[in-house]
Amino acid sequence: MFEVIIAIGVLLLLIILFTLFRISTLVNVVKGTDKKWVSTSNKVNAALMMLFMIGSFGLFFWYSWTYFDDYTLAIASEHGVLTDQLFWITTAVTGVVFVATNVLLFYFSYKYQYKKGERAKFYPDNTKLELLWTVVPAIVLSILVFTGLKAWNDITSEASEDAEVIEIMGYQFGWGVRYPGVKDDQLGNYDYMLIDAVNQFGMDLTDENSYDDFMPNELHLPVGKEVLLKIRARDVLHSVFIPHLRVKMDAVPGMPTHFKFTPTKTTEEMRSELGDPEFEYFISCTEVCGRGHFSMKLSVVIHTQEEYEAWKAEQPTWLKLNEDYLEQVPADKRELAKIKAGIGNEEEELEASL
Amino acid sequence: MATADIHLTEEKHHDDHSHDHEHHGNFWSTYVFSTDHKMIAKQFLITGIFWALLGGLLSVIFRLQLGFPEAQLEWLRPVLGEWITPEGKIDPEFYLALVTMHGTIMVFFVLTAGLSGTFSNFLIPLQIGARDMASGFMNMLSYWFFFASSVVMFISLFIETGPASGGWVIYPPLSALPQAVNGSGLGMTLWLSSMALFIVSTLLGGINYITTVINMRTQGLSFSKLPLTIWAFFLTAIIGLLSFPVLFSAALLLIFDRSFGTSFYLSDIYINGEALPNQGGSPILFQHLFWFLGHPEVYIVLLPALGITSEIIATNSRKPIFGYKAMVGSMLFIAILSFVVWAHHMFVTGMNPFLGSIFMLLTLIIAVPSAVKVFNYITTLWKGNIRFTSAMLFSIGLVSFFISGGLTGIFLGNSAIDIQLHDTYFVVAHFHLVMGSASFFGLMAGVYHWFPKMFGRMMDAKLGYIHFWLTFVGVYMVFFPMHYIGIAGYPRRYYSFTNYDTFNSFTDLNMFVSIAAIITLGAQFIFLFNFFYSIYRGRKASMNPWNSNTLEWTTPVNPGHGNWPGEIPTVYRWPYDYSKPGAKEDFIPQHIPFSETPESNFPHEDEMIKLEGDGDRDAVVIDDKK
Numbered sequence: 001m002f003e004v005i006i007a008i009g010v011l012l013l014l015i016i017l018f019t020l021f022r023i024s025t026l027v028n029v030v031k032g033t034d035k036k037w038v039s040t041s042n043k044v045n046a047a048l049m050m051l052f053m054i055g056s057f058g059l060f061f062w063y064s065w066t067y068f069d070d071y072t073l074a075i076a077s078e079h080g081v082l083t084d085q086l087f088w089i090t091t092a093v094t095g096v097v098f099v100a101t102n103v104l105l106f107y108f109s110y111k112y113q114y115k116k117g118e119r120a121k122f123y124p125d126n127t128k129l130e131l132l133w134t135v136v137p138a139i140v141l142s143i144l145v146f147t148g149l150k151a152w153n154d155i156t157s158e159a160s161e162d163a164e165v166i167e168i169m170g171y172q173f174g175w176g177v178r179y180p181g182v183k184d185d186q187l188g189n190y191d192y193m194l195i196d197a198v199n200q201f202g203m204d205l206t207d208e209n210s211y212d213d214f215m216p217n218e219l220h221l222p223v224g225k226e227v228l229l230k231i232r233a234r235d236v237l238h239s240v241f242i243p244h245l246r247v248k249m250d251a252v253p254g255m256p257t258h259f260k261f262t263p264t265k266t267t268e269e270m271r272s273e274l275g276d277p278e279f280e281y282f283i284s285c286t287e288v289c290g291r292g293h294f295s296m297k298l299s300v301v302i303h304t305q306e307e308y309e310a311w312k313a314e315q316p317t318w319l320k321l322n323e324d325y326l327e328q329v330p331a332d333k334r335e336l337a338k339i340k341a342g343i344g345n346e347e348e349e350l351e352a353s354l
Numbered sequence: 355m356a357t358a359d360i361h362l363t364e365e366k367h368h369d370d371h372s373h374d375h376e377h378h379g380n381f382w383s384t385y386v387f388s389t390d391h392k393m394i395a396k397q398f399l400i401t402g403i404f405w406a407l408l409g410g411l412l413s414v415i416f417r418l419q420l421g422f423p424e425a426q427l428e429w430l431r432p433v434l435g436e437w438i439t440p441e442g443k444i445d446p447e448f449y450l451a452l453v454t455m456h457g458t459i460m461v462f463f464v465l466t467a468g469l470s471g472t473f474s475n476f477l478i479p480l481q482i483g484a485r486d487m488a489s490g491f492m493n494m495l496s497y498w499f500f501f502a503s504s505v506v507m508f509i510s511l512f513i514e515t516g517p518a519s520g521g522w523v524i525y526p527p528l529s530a531l532p533q534a535v536n537g538s539g540l541g542m543t544l545w546l547s548s549m550a551l552f553i554v555s556t557l558l559g560g561i562n563y564i565t566t567v568i569n570m571r572t573q574g575l576s577f578s579k580l581p582l583t584i585w586a587f588f589l590t591a592i593i594g595l596l597s598f599p600v601l602f603s604a605a606l607l608l609i610f611d612r613s614f615g616t617s618f619y620l621s622d623i624y625i626n627g628e629a630l631p632n633q634g635g636s637p638i639l640f641q642h643l644f645w646f647l648g649h650p651e652v653y654i655v656l657l658p659a660l661g662i663t664s665e666i667i668a669t670n671s672r673k674p675i676f677g678y679k680a681m682v683g684s685m686l687f688i689a690i691l692s693f694v695v696w697a698h699h700m701f702v703t704g705m706n707p708f709l710g711s712i713f714m715l716l717t718l719i720i721a722v723p724s725a726v727k728v729f730n731y732i733t734t735l736w737k738g739n740i741r742f743t744s745a746m747l748f749s750i751g752l753v754s755f756f757i758s759g760g761l762t763g764i765f766l767g768n769s770a771i772d773i774q775l776h777d778t779y780f781v782v783a784h785f786h787l788v789m790g791s792a793s794f795f796g797l798m799a800g801v802y803h804w805f806p807k808m809f810g811r812m813m814d815a816k817l818g819y820i821h822f823w824l825t826f827v828g829v830y831m832v833f834f835p836m837h838y839i840g841i842a843g844y845p846r847r848y849y850s851f852t853n854y855d856t857f858n859s860f861t862d863l864n865m866f867v868s869i870a871a872i873i874t875l876g877a878q879f880i881f882l883f884n885f886f887y888s889i890y891r892g893r894k895a896s897m898n899p900w901n902s903n904t905l906e907w908t909t910p911v912n913p914g915h916g917n918w919p920g921e922i923p924t925v926y927r928w929p930y931d932y933s934k935p936g937a938k939e940d941f942i943p944q945h946i947p948f949s950e951t952p953e954s955n956f957p958h959e960d961e962m963i964k965l966e967g968d969g970d971r972d973a974v975v976i977d978d979k980k
Contacts, residue, residue, distance in 0.1 A: 038741050041819060045742035070859055071838040083770050094761040101728060101757045108735040109750055119940055120672040120933040121737035130680050137725040141718045149711050151770035156707030192622040193629050235625040236528040237637055243843035246774045250703045252637055253527055254621025257704035286777040286845040288521045290535040291447045294848040
């Protein structure tokens with residue numbers, strides 16, 4: 001019943017609108033305005049140009065100013081300061097052009113609206129003027145390019161030898177992280193053919209370096225130390241995006257990628273800076289990867305370097321958590337594996353402490 | 355198909371020809387399998403309008419999800435069926451399908467076929483003074499391949515596993531593996547088949563446009579006298595001809611990977627508890643191939659709109675377009691550069707960073723000709739005598755979008771800044787303004803401007819104004835706020851932001867955007883009414899309702915087969931002699947010889963008079979022997 005009433009209402013509204021349209025058309029014909037070269041609508045449109053310009057610039061400046069803190073993200077990495085600086089320089093340059101050109105566009109539209117008896121100025125070209133506005137943008141853009149290039153080259157340069165290497169792997173729909181372990185500080189080899197329900201990373205257990213690798217549920221990072229994220233994907237494309245660290249790099253199956261950066265604020269520092277005791281850094285996925293694309297969130301914790309080392313030392317190795325896999329370790333390396341993985345240590349340690 | 359052979363010979367011949375060909379088509383050959391460029395243009399236009407409406411509707415459905423994540427959408431079940439989950443929400447996979455199909459439809463079916471297909475077909479023969487396209491038959495095939503492609507794409511919307519859902523860029527492995535997402539099953543197969551047909555259509559059309567412009571210009575119409583519309587269509591067709599085949603190869607290799615077990619794009623994949631045997635392929639290869647079309651595609655979409663706008667702004671400012679040569683030069687420069695900037699879509703895909711630096715440099719260079727175009731448009735308005743027709747309003751709107759959206763390209767083209775902004779709403783805002791909305795406004799401007807020549811009637815001006823203002827304000831309200839959302843780091847193609855604290859602060863702004871999108875779509879129905887009503891009931895148009903200079907306005911109100919009943923006019927001057935000092939009227943059409951306008955000629959034009967007389971027949975030698 002309700003739907004029928006709505007339908008009748010809509011129908012009546014459409015009929016009224018159509019009637020209004022017919023009436024106005026007929027009035028135009030009677031008045032002869034439809035034969036005129038330019039009707040009064042021209043003035044209305046010209047005035048609306050100005051109105052639109054003033055109104056929308058008003059909105060633009062008001063929103064940009066009032067909500068500045070809402071739409072800008074705090075920065076917590078060294079290169080992030082640099083890229084944000086470039087962003088704001090570009091904003092300043094383009095902002096001026098944006099306002100100036102739009103103002104001219106709408107103002108000229110208004111100012112030079114049709115006036116009876118006037119004639120437009122025949123002004124087909126002006127080489128000097130055109131050269132000017134070819135060369136000036138070219139120079140400004142070159143400056144932006146070179147500052148950008150410098151930053152880009154720094155960001156993408158080789159990571160230093162002592163960078164903290166951590167592996168992250170995207171899959172449908174989550175992230176796995178792998179640390180090289182405290183004993184050898186080397187990530188073990190992997191092969192996608194070895195992946196199974198437990199060995200999610202496809203770790204190659206014939207490689208000694210893999211025995212002490214561990215895989216926590218969150219990404220932990222040290223503050224003030226260069227981190228090299230080694231990025232890969234297991235099934236489809238994903239992309240590691242850590243908004244507050246200004247980090248983004250695709251995870252590609254079959255082609256490992258990497259991104260290096262230095263965090264500058266611990267989680268605690270960021271919490272107090274933002275006045276939000278709940279704040280947590282996080283990773284999200286920015287390359288469409290299927291049904292759960294929007295839910296690929298991973299918490300990131302940034303520690304002081306001491307806390308970080310302590311945290312690392314506490315983590316049980318993967319092999320220790322999955323002792324069944326010792327069988328895959330070649331017989332001659334099994335003892336080494338046990339030692340590196342910390343299997344059987346606990347009782348000894350316990351005894352020692354007693 | 356005699357039309358193509360008989361152009362431009364002796365006067366008598368023309369007369370015979372046009373009488374021969376009047377009114378002897380039946381319904382099928384006139385309206386369906388027509389080889390007349392004007393009818394084919396209308397076919398493209400109507401199909402394009404259908405797709406635009408559908409693409410717009412899809413976007414409103416996903417805007418409902420983004421703007422009102424808590425809303426009950428049970429009422430959509432009669433239309434969407436199982437795509438509404440039992441809880442009354444949009445299925446997350448269907449959300450991706452919506453985004454994918456919205457992009458595909460808008461980029462290819464509306465702004466490529468709908469825009470180039472309509473206006474290249476309609477305007478090239480009319481503005482260069484030709485009886486029809488070089489090959490009317492190929493032109494007809496071009497439309498029917500497009501139609502077949504449309505049918506396949508449309509069918510894919512209704513299959514059980516859903517249409518393609520890997521984003522309009524269909525990056526493998528997602529698009530290659532049906533086990534990764536349902537849309538990569540039959541939906542993707544149909545998508546690829548449809549695109550293959552679409553590419554055939556584009557190539558058939560493009561070859562025709564290029565051939566026609568090169569070979570069939572009327573006497574006196576040298577390239578330096580071509581209207582900017584034709585320049586734009588010509589360059590667009592060349593770009594398309596060079597880049598679409600690359601998309602075809604990308605699609606073909608993807609088809610091999612999907613169906614025949616090759617590994618062009620696949621390597622080291624473990625999915626659904628199974629390690630796939632494919633090794634050695636590279637997903638990045640696909641991205642290179644895709645964007646080798648994908649970036650020129652942006653200009654395929656945009657250049658015709660810019661050409662149309664140049665013509666309309668000059669006509670309605672009653673001024674010559676400022677810097678004609680610079681306008682042509684910058685289009686030429688853009689066309690060339692468009693082929694060497696593609697990898698700026700790939701800065702953070704793991705591509706070698708050194709390549710990133712090179713593409714950043716080339717990308718920012720392309721901003722220079724774009725800037726020149728904007729300044730030239732603005733200078734054309736300066737000291738004009740502007741008449742705000744609906745077409746003029748949409749053209750001014752286009753310039754504003756081109757500025758606002760183009761400037762954010764300077765951020766994204768800078769690889770260092772792009773790290774943060776890549777694949778966020780900032781990108782969405784950028785390309786929707788500069789490519790989507792600008793080109794859409796070009797399309798609208800073109801329809802309003804050339805409607806009288808297409809249908810012999812006028813569209814209602816006031817409805818046009820209302821349509822413009824609602825759409826113009828609406829588009830800015832939809833896309834401008836997305837910049838803020840993007841700077842805040844919101845990623846694209848997200849079904850929902852509710853499980854991120856940081857990404858959950860813009861619910862009000864997202865709601866605002868969604869409401870604006872619904873209003874903007876609603877405003878398009880004003881246009882639809884105006885368009886279809888005016889075809890039958892609009893006020894009768896005169897031959898040259900806008901007092902414009904180009905050749906199409908010398909044809910009768912309803913140009914018949916062959917366009918000009920008599921001889922094709924000869925061209926003596928460039929198309930922008932508006933408000934020439936000393937002239938009686940404020941416009942002098944291209945076919946008026948200098949000898950008839952001694953009062954307004956410049957000294958070098960007086961010289962031209964000598965060449966006009968007997969030079970007519972010999973000035974341009976056109977070989978009609980086939």
